[in-house]
Structure formats: structure tokens, C-alpha cells
Amino acid sequence: MKKQLQYLLEKRAQFFVSKDERNVEEAVERKQRLFEKRDAEIVRCSINSQIVSKHVMETGGRLAYLAHYQFLIKHGSKMYVEEQVEERRAYFERGELVKDEKIIVSEEMVPPRLEREMLVDERISYKYDRAKAVRYAETWWNSYNPAFPRFKVDCTNFISQCLYAGGAPMTGYPNRAKGWWCKNNNWSYSWAVAHSFRWYLSGARVGLQAVEVSSPEQLMAGDVICYDFEGDGRFNHSTIVVAKDANGMPLVNAHTTNSRMRYWSYEDSTAYTPNIRYKFFHIIDRK
Incomplete structure (x- = not known):
């Protein structure tokens, strides 16, 4: 055989x-x-x-x-x-x-709606180190850091680890529907589930934050792309930008189908449909 x-x-x-x-x-x-x-x-x-x-x-x-x-x-x-x-x-x-x-990996279930964190006087400041996030994505794109849990559908868990390696702070523990965190063998929905992660990035005002941009060309290494393959409003994949091609378009790393330097659009994926929708998130510093 x-x-x-x-x-x-x-x-x-x-x-x-x-x-x-x-x-x-x-x-x-x-x-x-x-x-x-x-x-x-x-x-x-x-x-x-x-x-x-x-x-x-x-x-x-x-x-x-x-x-x-x-x-x-x-x-x-x-x-x-x-x-x-x-x-x-x-x-x-x-x-x-x-x-x-x-082998097709079954997709994750959509969790309950996230709770928004309220702004507080003592806000969390951080500087996002894109080089460290990309280095983590290159180190672990085809393996699994034993310091974190591993999932059958592992894409968002992997991207969260990359962002954390870049200095993004965890918030919301121990409420799974609040913030973005992974501690004590537990995690928030936003840490590990693509749909929750997409909505967290759209509205977070405490801790890890991002701004949505309109096109992939605007992204930098260390930024994030979220994918709704069927175009039905349910996001089911996440990737991190690690480089740009000769046209200035993102190349990404990802887990589940472990990928390195893959073209951002995923038109070569078995999950791709003509109805696909993307969200492009630029990770920002919080000073």
C-alpha cells in the first residue's frame, strides 16, 4: 500500500x-x-x-x-x-x-452572543509586535504549542496564539462570553471560535483591538483575515498575514488545514464558494 x-x-x-x-x-x-x-x-x-x-x-x-x-x-x-x-x-x-x-473536518458550532466589555478608567495599554506574531506563526504553522489547548478545528486558536505572542493582552477571564482569553485550561469563545473571534474584533474596546479595513492590500504582516465561506453570515475560518506577494497582496498562515504562505483569497480551497465573504482586520496598538 x-x-x-x-x-x-x-x-x-x-x-x-x-x-x-x-x-x-x-x-x-x-x-x-x-x-x-x-x-x-x-x-x-x-x-x-x-x-x-x-x-x-x-x-x-x-x-x-x-x-x-x-x-x-x-x-x-x-x-x-x-x-x-x-x-x-x-x-x-x-x-x-x-x-x-x-478528510473534511466538521465545522464548529456557533456559540452564544458575546458580551461587550465596558470601558474602564484604567485601560490596558500595549504595543503590538508584528514581528513576534509572524515569527510565532512561522514557528507553529504545522505543529502545536503544548502550552495551549489543541482543537480539531484549530484555526482561530492558532491565530489567537499568534496575536498573544505579539503582545495582545487577554481580558474577560473567566467569563467565556466576554473578552478574549485562554487560561487554566479554559478559554473564551472569541479565543477559539471563528465566528466569535470575528465579532470580538469588530467591537472590542478593551484589550486586543482592531480596525476593519476595506481591502486586503491595506493589511500588514501580523493582521488578520476572517472568512465566511458560504456567505451566510456565519464566519468559519481565520488566518494571519505573514508576508505580501509581488502585487502587494497578503500571504497567510493557518491551522486546521495547516498552511504557510498561502494566497489570502482561499479560492483553491475545497471550502471556497462564490458567495464567500471576508473581513479584514488591522490590529492596532492601545496607548
Whole structure:
């Protein structure tokens, strides 16, 4: 089974670079369309696998594995590496690969409405260190800091950790519907749930604060993008800006489908729909 899996990954890696439209997977087509739209090119692709579990039956079996993609991107005069890790499952019958699919992680539940924190005379001052936030995002994009909880849907928990590493202060403990915090093996809704995080950033007046901007070009490294994939008002993903491409557009890191230097729009994602809505948040200092 391992040999068949390795052959599959080698073939898939070739598809990302090839211009041949025959037998191309939908995921490859989405990626190629996005790069064509950006006037960028995938120069090279490699995919490594790590088997997570193996189940062998009398006539077949299945493997759960992690596929680590590395794309060498040429965009204008710039070259950079984009990375992504997918959880996948391969099925075999009588020694032949019969099916390979991405494992879709079920989305989180929308929590109760957040409580707004009242302004107080003794406000919390902080200076947001973007370099530290980005350094954290680069260090932990494909692993998990044991100092924090880990979630099946981990995107917002990861972004919160990045902001905290940049000096954003926690507030609201121990009320889960108030503020933004993670302490004593507990956390606020806004710390770990994408929808709550989006609404927290829109209205926070104490502790971590942000201003919404109208376009991705206005964002800087260390800023945040929130995603409503279906356009139904329920936000279900969060990313952090770590760099800009040759056109000044954000490249982001994220968890759940662990990603590094990914183009901000997520048009290559299986979760993408034409109804997608974004919120762009510029993190501000509180002096």
C-alpha cells in the first residue's frame, strides 16, 4: 500500500506543474486557476506523506495519512515556497488503490452572543509586535504549542496564539462570553471560535483591538483575515498575514488545514464558494 501511495503522490505533484488538462484532479484545477489569475507560476511541487493509521482487511485496507505539499512559486521577480498539509485517506482493494480523498473536518458550532466589555478608567495599554506574531506563526504553522489547548478545528486558536505572542493582552477571564482569553485550561469563545473571534474584533474596546479595513492590500504582516465561506453570515475560518506577494497582496498562515504562505483569497480551497465573504482586520496598538 505504501508503494501505491507514493506513486499517487508523485503523480499528483506532477499535475500541479503540468499544463496537461487531461486527468487533472479538481483540487489541482482550482490551484492552477488561482495562480493563472494572479499571473504566478508553480515552478516545482513535492509531496511527502506521513502515515497516521493503517487498517488492513482480508481483501483490502485503508491508510489515513498527512500529505505535506511544498510549492515553489515564481511571481514576478519573486520566488517563495508555499506549504500546505492535508489529512487524507486512501482505500485499497486487492493491492490496488481504488480511492483517495481529503478528510473534511466538521465545522464548529456557533456559540452564544458575546458580551461587550465596558470601558474602564484604567485601560490596558500595549504595543503590538508584528514581528513576534509572524515569527510565532512561522514557528507553529504545522505543529502545536503544548502550552495551549489543541482543537480539531484549530484555526482561530492558532491565530489567537499568534496575536498573544505579539503582545495582545487577554481580558474577560473567566467569563467565556466576554473578552478574549485562554487560561487554566479554559478559554473564551472569541479565543477559539471563528465566528466569535470575528465579532470580538469588530467591537472590542478593551484589550486586543482592531480596525476593519476595506481591502486586503491595506493589511500588514501580523493582521488578520476572517472568512465566511458560504456567505451566510456565519464566519468559519481565520488566518494571519505573514508576508505580501509581488502585487502587494497578503500571504497567510493557518491551522486546521495547516498552511504557510498561502494566497489570502482561499479560492483553491475545497471550502471556497462564490458567495464567500471576508473581513479584514488591522490590529492596532492601545496607548
